[in-house]
Amino acid sequence: MKAMASTPLLSVEGLRVSGRRDGRTFPVIEEVSFEIQPGRLLALVGESGCGKSLTAAAILGLLPWGFAVDRGRIILEGQEVLGLSRTDWRCLRRRLVGAVFQNPLSALNPSLPIWRQVVEAAQLSFGLDGRAARARALELLEIVGVPEAESRLDDYPHQFSGGMRQRVAIGLALACDPRLLVADEPTTSLDLITQAEILRLLQRLQHERGLAILFITHDLSLVAEYADDVLVMYAGRTVESGGVRPFLDGPLHPYSHALLGAIPRLEAPEVRLTDIEGVPPSPFDYPPACRFAPRCLQAIARCRSEDPPRVGDEGHWAYCHRPCGPEGA
Numbered sequence: 001m002k003a004m005a006s007t008p009l010l011s012v013e014g015l016r017v018s019g020r021r022d023g024r025t026f027p028v029i030e031e032v033s034f035e036i037q038p039g040r041l042l043a044l045v046g047e048s049g050c051g052k053s054l055t056a057a058a059i060l061g062l063l064p065w066g067f068a069v070d071r072g073r074i075i076l077e078g079q080e081v082l083g084l085s086r087t088d089w090r091c092l093r094r095r096l097v098g099a100v101f102q103n104p105l106s107a108l109n110p111s112l113p114i115w116r117q118v119v120e121a122a123q124l125s126f127g128l129d130g131r132a133a134r135a136r137a138l139e140l141l142e143i144v145g146v147p148e149a150e151s152r153l154d155d156y157p158h159q160f161s162g163g164m165r166q167r168v169a170i171g172l173a174l175a176c177d178p179r180l181l182v183a184d185e186p187t188t189s190l191d192l193i194t195q196a197e198i199l200r201l202l203q204r205l206q207h208e209r210g211l212a213i214l215f216i217t218h219d220l221s222l223v224a225e226y227a228d229d230v231l232v233m234y235a236g237r238t239v240e241s242g243g244v245r246p247f248l249d250g251p252l253h254p255y256s257h258a259l260l261g262a263i264p265r266l267e268a269p270e271v272r273l274t275d276i277e278g279v280p281p282s283p284f285d286y287p288p289a290c291r292f293a294p295r296c297l298q299a300i301a302r303c304r305s306e307d308p309p310r311v312g313d314e315g316h317w318a319y320c321h322r323p324c325g326p327e328g329a
């Protein structure tokens, strides 16, 4: 990622999240490190099961039962959060971090009118009375572009389309004016036009409010269009990170190279798409040294016995024994 003078809003250092199975503790994500500056969108990408949502859940303090952070640091606006009491962490999170998930219904209560839910966190944080809370709900729905917002305040979630529900969920995430928005596949369940509308909304919030966004996606074409920085994960580890331009122009890691080669390009339909043979390993069965080695066409013996070194520079780096050159792997 680009080195910048400003202090990162979020800094994750050497994060490890472990789970338990059959009485044994095993690391699911390891040595994950990244920063997000205010006003930037970092895209976290990788195949299903590589640990994107667990990384987000660790940052949100919402890990599923049986999982815990057992190594590393999470620093939010200069404050180390892992040492905080549960209550202090919850207060800090409510004030600084908003979250949006793939299914907006998971964030919305079907039995409450939306104005009540949109401002619930703000009422808890700022003690708004009924009239002020309703006014704040209206303001939030207008910010996220719900048409005729005043007449929709008393509606229930089922009365909104999928795209409008996601706007409402984003309004809810913005209720306490967070500095960081964690968006875990917020558009995966939407049609392409609605997806573009929601992403433009996030981009507007990022630019107008200086919001930092951690955007989780499978879709590298969205990364090309909306991200400032990229972090690629594979089998629970970070394999590549950098500014979006250098990443797209010259991915260093063979895994990133293969992911980019799998995107169809309208302007070059004759270009053959690549696919990656095999499937990612399960956390109970991570291979030694480079975890991508069993699927990597560039693999050599050292890849299976020695941890790959970090290559590249501060603005764009990867962990690999045989990084791709300018012409690709």
Ligand SMILES: Nc1ncnc2c1ncn2[C@@H]1O[C@H](COP(=O)(O)OP(=O)(O)OP(=O)(O)O)[C@@H](O)[C@H]1O
Pocket (backbone or CB within 6 Å): 028, 046, 047, 048, 049, 050, 051, 052, 053, 054, 055, 064, 065, 218, 282, 283
């Ligand atoms: N609640 C859970 N219980 C058991 N295992 C889990 C749970 N949540 C995640 N895991 C396991 O942890 C690993 C990482 O999962 P995670 O959900 O972070 O992947 P992901 O990259 O977000 O995948 P996807 O793109 O499919 O959402 C996977 O092997 C997954 O099976």
Ligand code: SF4
Pocket (backbone or CB within 6 Å): 253, 254, 255, 290, 291, 292, 293, 294, 296, 297, 298, 299, 300, 303, 308, 319, 320, 321, 322, 323
């Ligand atoms: S370290 Fe070796 S196996 Fe791993 S990605 Fe690089 S070349 Fe492939």
Ligand SMILES: [Mg+2]
Pocket (backbone or CB within 6 Å): 052, 053, 054, 184
């Ligand atoms: Mg996920």
